[in-house]
Amino acid sequence: MRYRFLGNSGLQVSEICFGVMTFTGKTGWTYLGIQEQKDADRLTSIATDNGVNFFDTADVYSTGISETILGKALGKKRKDVVIATKGEGRMGTGLNDEGHSRQHLIRACNDSLKRLNTDYIDLYQVHAFDFMTPLEEMMMTLDQLVKDGKVRYIGISNFFAWQIMKLMSISEKQNIQKIISLQAYYSLVGRDLEYETIPVCLDQRIGIIVWSPLHGGILSGKYRKGKKWPKGTRLKGEGQHFPYDVEKGEKILLVVDKISKQRNVAMSQIALNYALQKPGITSVIIGARNEKQLLENIRTRSWKLTDVEMKRLDEVSEPPRIYPHWYFDVFKKKRMERYFSILAKQEVKDGA
Numbered sequence: 001m002r003y004r005f006l007g008n009s010g011l012q013v014s015e016i017c018f019g020v021m022t023f024t025g026k027t028g029w030t031y032l033g034i035q036e037q038k039d040a041d042r043l044t045s046i047a048t049d050n051g052v053n054f055f056d057t058a059d060v061y062s063t064g065i066s067e068t069i070l071g072k073a074l075g076k077k078r079k080d081v082v083i084a085t086k087g088e089g090r091m092g093t094g095l096n097d098e099g100h101s102r103q104h105l106i107r108a109c110n111d112s113l114k115r116l117n118t119d120y121i122d123l124y125q126v127h128a129f130d131f132m133t134p135l136e137e138m139m140m141t142l143d144q145l146v147k148d149g150k151v152r153y154i155g156i157s158n159f160f161a162w163q164i165m166k167l168m169s170i171s172e173k174q175n176i177q178k179i180i181s182l183q184a185y186y187s188l189v190g191r192d193l194e195y196e197t198i199p200v201c202l203d204q205r206i207g208i209i210v211w212s213p214l215h216g217g218i219l220s221g222k223y224r225k226g227k228k229w230p231k232g233t234r235l236k237g238e239g240q241h242f243p244y245d246v247e248k249g250e251k252i253l254l255v256v257d258k259i260s261k262q263r264n265v266a267m268s269q270i271a272l273n274y275a276l277q278k279p280g281i282t283s284v285i286i287g288a289r290n291e292k293q294l295l296e297n298i299r300t301r302s303w304k305l306t307d308v309e310m311k312r313l314d315e316v317s318e319p320p321r322i323y324p325h326w327y328f329d330v331f332k333k334k335r336m337e338r339y340f341s342i343l344a345k346q347e348v349k350d351g352a
């Protein structure tokens with residue numbers, strides 16, 4: 001396993017983060033599969049035995065069940081790992097049971113600490129932008145959680161790029177903690193993050209942690225155009241997951257399939273390696289229904305894609321050149337490319 005420093009911090013995390021959204025009870029988010037305590041104990045041990053030191057959960061995952069199961073599964077190993085969890089989502093029926101208000105975030109964090117059975121959370125992330133609460137209130141609350149010793153580092157998830165810049169400016173002005181990470185969706189079939197977010201994170205030295213790098217399993221290659229979708233998996237039919245262009249996706253899958261056959265590796269490893277080899281990406285959060293998937297995904301980093309393979313994947317998955325990108329393609333391509341190659345060099349620092 002390889003490790004990297006997370007954003008502009010001294011915290012080292014494994015390139016593979018184990019996402020435990022699948023840790024659930026019979027009453028939780030069972031469409032993902034059912035991983036109760038016994039399964040979670042085994043999967044967590046496999047992860048730590050293979051060098052994974054980074055775990056991601058959230059209060060809303062099966063309304064707290066995922067956090068409780070993770071806390072128990074880690075047990076004594078807790079001090080050796082980095083626990084990332086999230087607050088913001090709705091956790092009750094009350095008016096203030098969601099969002100970034102001081103009222104809700106402090107309670108959400110306290111509840112997560114109890115469920116995880118820990119004195120501190122290594123990385124506390126707000127789960128998504130809250131359109132109603134001033135960003136100053138959110139940042140001052142997160143800063144207070146660090147001062148109170150409840151949280152070591154702060155991060156965000158699912159924000160627009162311009163909001164990230166606002167957060168950085170608030171931290172400068174108020175002389176308070178800065179966010180060190182952004183958790184965001186990014187994959188070979190969804191590279192939207194490259195337009196604005198990756199440049200902003202590189203510029204501001206914010207580490208990017210990728211969620212759903214297999215696009216819910218599509219990049220494992222088991223859902224193909226014109227073929228029957230498998231049973232017993234989380235996706236039940238086309239259009240069930242986040243936006244997916246089947247025509248373009250199939251072209252990408254053909255290239256992924258070809259490389260996987262040439263190299264004799266799983267298609268999922270190609271998708272995970274692709275994300276990890278892109279500038280600005282610190283870690284990918286893998287999801288796994290079972291032991292086989294978990295090990296297959298963890299072993300991703302036992303090899304690397306060559307520059308030629310990266311180029312083939314880049315070309316087939318190129319997102320549309322939306323404005324102002326096409327403007328600079330036409331009028332200032334060389335300057336822009338030079339600038340982005342300089343930015344990319346500020347890439348995440350390797351760890352131990």
Ligand SMILES: NC(=O)c1ccc[n+]([C@@H]2O[C@H](COP(=O)([O-])OP(=O)(O)OC[C@H]3O[C@@H](n4cnc5c(N)ncnc54)[C@H](OP(=O)(O)O)[C@@H]3O)[C@@H](O)[C@H]2O)c1
Pocket residue numbers: 018019020021022032033056057127157158183184210211212213214215216217218220222232233234235266268285286287288289292293294296297
């Ligand atoms: N911040 C956010 O808003 C947000 C949102 C979503 C997720 N997350 C985080 O990201 C983590 C990962 O998300 P995700 O589970 O959606 O990731 P994903 O990598 O897109 O999908 C994982 C799913 O793909 C299938 N799969 C995984 N490895 C496979 C393999 N080697 N071969 C075949 N199928 C495979 C499994 O489902 P099946 O067996 O059912 O096919 C697995 O549950 C979550 O646990 C959570 O921590 C965060």
